[in-house]
Amino acid sequence: MVLAVNTGDDKSTIESYWKASDYTFTAVRQSEGAVSRAFGVKAYPTNYVIGPDGKVLFRSVGYDQSKIARALESTKKKD
Amino acid sequence: MKTLLLAAALAGSWPALTDDGPGEAAEVYAELVRANAEATALDIVGTATLRYEGQGQSILFELEGESHVSKPLLGWMRYSRKADSEPAPIYQAAEFIADGSTVVVLEPDKKSYMEIGDQWLPVFPPVTPFFAWTGTRAPDVETVAFLADEARPERQGLLVTTSQGTETLWLVDKKLVSAEIRTESKGMRREELYTFTRWDIASGKIDPQAYTRAIPDDYEENNPNAHLEADFIEVGAAAPNVTLQGMDDALFQLDSLRGKTVLLNFWFYT
Incomplete structure (x- = not known):
């Protein structure tokens, strides 16, 4: 399973980008960058x-x- | 009134290049130095598009110049990314302000192109936002070194080592005596302002401590998730059970996917 964890974009930005793309995997969001930080993403x-x-x-x-x-x-x- | 690099490029007077080899590149650079040395003000120069190639993908930047009529603030360029080919942009908007000169910023060994008419021409030195770092945390400046090449006196700059790597800042006009560099972090409300001062171009010496760095006082209170900061999770360690939100707004825990192999790809668009 592939989850594309977005950082900082609003929902409509992600949706329109995903619509324009051919990705078969899933975009997900996070609250206030908490997931990125939990994983130490820099x-x-x-x-x-x-x-x-x-x-x-x-x-x-x-x-x-x-x-x-x-x-x-x-x-x-x-x- | 002279205008700078960008205007020249838009007017089509930018020397046509067939490659970014050192010979032609030096000519272009000399022209840039001349244009900047003669500039007394920066006109509104419109917009151009710059394609950046690095890390295996190409990215389009829209480049804008703005009008500033007096020294010492000659002008600044703003880069904003334009959707191109890949899902995960690696550079965020950067803004650079220089005192007494327009500073061309670059990373060596990477190619940049400027669109002139219907042509993509390589630009040398490669132009890229100085603070091209991305991440949830602005990098800390660790050392600053002065760069000078006696064989090519037009090439001088600062080599800035940060917690996230090394960046080179080339100077165009030798009159530059100070520079302010602002970093903005993605995902964290943190902004740092670096002010480089007290460095002497004539002697080629710079005090490594010759900068001040400011972090907004309310950084901690603005960042309720600061305690969640962590370094990378080691291979073999348990992944944190974070909460994710689908595009349907539903919340779910990472642990609910136990039993499946999960690829987590961290990205952002703007």
Whole structure:
């Protein structure tokens, strides 16, 4: 499951952006940046992969899709 | 009345470049230095669009110049991001004010392009907002060093090391004696104002402590979530059970997704 956690945009901005995009994953919001802070996010994009047991499997900052893809692939094999 | 870089670019007098190699780049830079040295005021220069390439994606900035009729505040440029190709913008609006000069800001080794007519021309030095940091927290300035290249006297600047990396601020007009840099953080109501003073271009020396930094007094009270600040969650540690809100407004806990693998992607649009 992919959740795109937005920081600081209002709902209509996210909605219109999502409408204009072809994303099949879900945009979610957070209150006052609390989620970003809880995860220590200081730069964007930051990605976390969280395993079925709720533990962090992988994290990255910046654009490196291949690493994320590998991390996701590795969880698939475990499932 | 002379106008600056942007106006020249819009008028089509910007030298046409075919690449950003060092030879042509030096010419462009020299022209920029000349234009700035002769400028006594900045006209309203309209808008241009600048495409920035970095970190594997290209981003469009709208660039605006504004009119200031007297020194020492010559002008400022404002960059605002324009939706382009990717969902997660990495640069937020930045504003830079320089005393006595318009300062061109850049990051080495990254390419910038300016749209002139229907052409995209590379710009050297690459122009980018000085404070291109993003994040929930404004970076702390750790050291400031003076940069000078004897072989290329037109290239002087400040190398600013922060808690989030290193940025280079190049100076165009040697008369610059102070600069104010404002950072605004995303997601946290924090603003820091850095004022660089007491540095001597002639000797090439700068006092690393020669800046003051201000944090608004009401920072803590404006930030009720300050206690939630944390560093990155280590791999292998439990993810915090945060509350998220769907586009349908429904709230849910991250822990409710136990049993699934979840990719959390943190992003913002503006």
